[in-house]
Amino acid sequence: QKEVEQDPxxxxxxEGAIVxxxxxYSNSAFQYFMWYRQYSRKGPELLMYTYSSGNKEDGRFTxxxxxxxxxxxxxxxxxxxxxxxxxxxxxxxDAGGTSYGKLTFGQGTILTVHP
Amino acid sequence: DSGVTQTPKxxxxxxxxxxxxxxxxxxxxxxxxxYQQSLDQGLQFLIQYYNGEERAKGNIxxxxxxxxxxxxxxxxxxxxxxxxxxxxxxxxSSAHDTQYFGPGTRLTVL
Numbered sequence: 001q002k003e004v005e006q007d008p009x010x011x012x013x014x015e016g017a018i019v020x021x022x023x024x025y026s027n028s029a030f031q032y033f034m035w036y037r038q039y040s041r042k043g044p045e046l047l048m049y050t051y052s053s054g055n056k057e058d059g060r061f062t063x064x065x066x067x068x069x070x071x072x073x074x075x076x077x078x079x080x081x082x083x084x085x086x087x088x089x090x091x092x093x094d095a096g097g098t099s100y101g102k103l104t105f106g107q108g109t110i111l112t113v114h115p
Numbered sequence: 116d117s118g119v120t121q122t123p124k125x126x127x128x129x130x131x132x133x134x135x136x137x138x139x140x141x142x143x144x145x146x147x148x149x150y151q152q153s154l155d156q157g158l159q160f161l162i163q164y165y166n167g168e169e170r171a172k173g174n175i176x177x178x179x180x181x182x183x184x185x186x187x188x189x190x191x192x193x194x195x196x197x198x199x200x201x202x203x204x205x206x207x208s209s210a211h212d213t214q215y216f217g218p219g220t221r222l223t224v225l
Binding site: 001032036041042043044045046049051088090101102103104105106107108 | 215
């Protein structure tokens with residue numbers, strides 16, 4: 001069983017829809033939770049970063065972490081065709097600066113937003 | 116643009132060969148991470164360096180090695196290459212809590 005499970009999709013939605021992306025995990029040591037967006041053949045781009053449980057909002061994006069359920073979500077409001085990409089959840093047990101900050105990634109969800 | 120640079124963008128080589136991938140972290144970042152992305156395994160952590168010293172290892176093969184130099188750039192050396200080593204290799208750097216990824220090197224082993 002993988003430490004981080006993510007539904008690979010693919011997910012196809014119309015422009016303007018609310019998108020919900022989710023990951024579950026098994027390692028209770030994870031404290032830092034991230035969402036990355038990856039366009040085809042490009043490097044992952046950091047979208048959201050959350051420490052421990054709670055919600056965080058940034059524009060059209062909202063990240064939620066529920067450590068009791070070991071479940072994290074990313075919501076995209078008013079989705080746009082430019083949001084079409086692969087979305088990767090990532091987690092670590094330590095800060096990435098000086099500690100052992102290796103990230104454990106989900107498999108990624110492929111999202112297509114059609115006009 | 117994340118500020119992390121990687122060269123080369125593409126590399127095509129034959130089985131049994133050795134290649135070197137290069138990464139320059141964002142200005143001021145002391146930590147460098149290497150990841151491998153393949154279709155079947157997804158993004159997998161390989162190794163971390165902090166200010167020239169190895170800090171953490173993932174499932175990195177013995178045929179692979181890395182180092183971080185005094186100017187903080189890092190190199191990932193892959194030797195005795197096999198077909199299964201074909202993948203995207205990413206470098207990331209961080210100063211504190213978040214990692215920023217470079218554009219990657221696409222390695223094709225024929």
